[in-house]
Amino acid sequence: MDKLVPLFIGPDGPRELPGAALRIGAEQPLRLRSGLPFGPATIAYQTYGTLNAARSNAVLVCHALTGDQYVAEDHPITGRPGWWEVLVGPGRPIDTERFFVICTNVLGGCMGSSGPREPDPRTGRPWGLEFPVVTISDMVLAQRLLVDHLGIDRLFCVIGGSMGGMQVLEWAAKYPERLVTAVPVATAAHHSAQNIAFHEIGRQAIMADPDWHGGRYLESGTIPRRGLSVARMTAHVTYLSEPALHRKFGRRLQDRETPAFSFDADFQVESYLRYQGSTFVDRFDANSYLYITRAMDYFDLAADYGGILAEAFRDSPVRFCLASFSSDWLFPTAECRRIVHALNAVAADVSFVEIESDKGHDAFLLDEPEFHATLHGFLNSSAERLGLPTGRLRPLDLSGRDPTKDRIS
């Protein structure tokens, strides 16, 4: 396995990214969930903090649909703050002064890991839709190979929200001896019909864009901008809540006193969504969006255990802490409770909190002090049991930053 420099393949050609990348599956291809062999593949990652001598203080952070490995630093492409800097950093619940934090770009992603934008070694052309369909368990397999490479037998914690939470569940089910604690946040053990439906709308929007060219847009010198932005706009609404939208925008008009009686972005909410859609296109690959949404759709952890979710966690040594948010209708509390019930049924060590918030699914990325205090308590007590240093939660310093803006779900 060789260490590489991760590359961002943008419209202006490849660009070096911070962090590292690892070649996996070179000697023996990965066996994907679909049954196909795949390899060699690249997995890009970033780390924060220092691995201790016992290699016992590693925390793996798993990102959501459109996130990446830049969890706690300004993004190299967009310049925006790290997507989970409210949680990961000095004095935060995942304290980079005490923990060694690892975050990978998922398989199928577009921030340096193997994905449809990378060249297909057989042809030298971008993979496009020739890239194999990957699943959550393939993403986790790639992460496990990285953790092996880093010489870490047991991760102190695997944590993630939304699709990241699915990866946490997969880790706990498939490799229970490789982690001490698991923190799945705002997630579910399977993707619901409603969630698949929203993803399908996004995918159809991308594929309906003539600039998509059957997935071969890179060779045509185009980007399916309109399709990808519509996909992002739709998805973005699902990350919010009615009260959050109302609080933020209401029916206020954008830069005008009276309606223009046209199809311009009259309302602030329209203007906001258009902005969200257009900026997304610059950092995210349309085909990656297809692949990663598909991976979430296929996720159904119970199906791997004869349809009984509890069997995924039988005799698990893992200590679980789950959290959901009251206004999240994409991954509602009921989904989280299903996981809790399954864990209870096998007498697993589980904590669960529903955090009162009106910010919808996005709440998991935002400044939710109650969530952060609970998580800090859970991680601190788990660290104490292991003889790892504990720490105090220091207040969030968001000076000069708008924590409600432009998060990545």
Added chain:
Amino acid sequence: MSDTTPGRRNGGGTPGWATGRLARRGDLQLIADLVRPGSRVLDIGCGDGALLEYLVTEKQVTGRGLEFGQSGVNAAVARGLSVIQGDANTDLEDYPADAFDYAVLSKTLQATRSPAAVLRQLVRIGRLAIVSFPNFGYWRVRLALLLRGRMPRTSSLPDHWYETENIHLCTISDFLDLCESCRIRVEAAYVVAPDRTAKPIRSVRSANLFGQDGVFLLSARS
């Protein structure tokens, strides 16, 4: 009733009293004393986890909690306990049989929708169940009704009738009848006095009159 005797139940020198952690609720110290060290305990309606934390640190139990209120859950998880947010009325059926050595329900039974169903769940989930509740047969309670004609308020029943969450109050005798009809065995029975001293129940009649709280160790009748 068996001869199960709680250790150090007379207050004064126990760690719980000394640290004051369980001091405000006499039934909690007795419950803590009834639990065997190193056992598995589910505390239903665990609040902020005071009893559970005491059991985990002083009795080395494997502790789990179930709590309805978010603030209680958050406080308990933040102090390192394994607690889930849930409802004793509906969520107990999710637990497998004999998952715990003890299922503890302290001063919560009277606030459940179906005390009989909850009791049956307790002795199913736990090899033993420990249940405490305010005794509505306590003489001060009787006197409040008899002499003042008012709904009683005592240190065990502090809320006004219009504020209380207690919807199924009972006396010790009522409770024993319910256990009988649910085929639940009473392994040990205690009353706690207002000064927080605990005594084993010898005469139900007298306990029903002089006990402010009842604490019972129960099991399923096989």
